[in-house]
Amino acid sequence: MTRHPAPFAALLLAAALAAPLPARASSEAAWETFRQEVVAACEALLTGPGPHRIDVNPFGSASYGLALVHVQTGSGDSATTETQGCIYDKRTKVAELTGPFAPAADDTAAADGTAGAAPAN
Numbered sequence: 001m002t003r004h005p006a007p008f009a010a011l012l013l014a015a016a017l018a019a020p021l022p023a024r025a026s027s028e029a030a031w032e033t034f035r036q037e038v039v040a041a042c043e044a045l046l047t048g049p050g051p052h053r054i055d056v057n058p059f060g061s062a063s064y065g066l067a068l069v070h071v072q073t074g075s076g077d078s079a080t081t082e083t084q085g086c087i088y089d090k091r092t093k094v095a096e097l098t099g100p101f102a103p104a105a106d107d108t109a110a111a112d113g114t115a116g117a118a119p120a121n
Contacts, residue, residue, distance in 0.1 A: 005041070007120070013070050030061065031058065032057075034060075034065065034067075034090075035056045035058065037065075037088070037092060037093065038056045038060075038065040038066075038088045039054050039056060039067070040055075040065050040071055041086070041088050041093065041094070042054050042086035042088070042093035042095050042097070044095070045086070045095060045096075045097045046069070047073065048071060048073070050071055050072045050073055051071075051072045052069060052070060052071045052072065053069075053070045054067050054069050054070075054086070055067060055068045055070070056108075057120070058092065060088070063090055063091065064087055064088060064089060064090060065087070065088035065090060065095075066085065066086070066088070067085070067086040067088070068081050068085060068086070069083065069084045069085070069086050069097065070082070070085055071083075071084070077085070080103075082100040082101075083100060083101045084097050084098050084099065084100050084101070085097070085101075086097040086098075
């Protein structure tokens with residue numbers, strides 16, 4: 001029996017071309033543009049005039065960008081900082097703010113790293 005390698009090679013080539021290719025990394029300039037877009041979209045949602053700081057996760061997930069938005073409320077001795085999450089849809093370029101995170105029981109992280117963690121069920 002004679003084997004013909006051509007059909008097998010064609011099938012192997014077709015399978016290789018159909019396989020998903022790994023995503024190419026974006027350039028640093030593209031990531032910086034992404035971070036600026038997240039900051040602009042999150043800032044547009046802020047309603048108060050108070051000082052704020054926005055910490056953008058450098059890359060986000062495959063579908064979303066994420067930033068922590070820290071907003072100072074009050075002044076003087078009554079000044080506090082609220083932290084909210086800002087979720088940015090990479091496809092639609094629309095951002096949404098979460099409600100403020102509950103204040104921590106104290107300002108120091110727990111020694112076991114569980115400060116702010118959800119209780120286990």
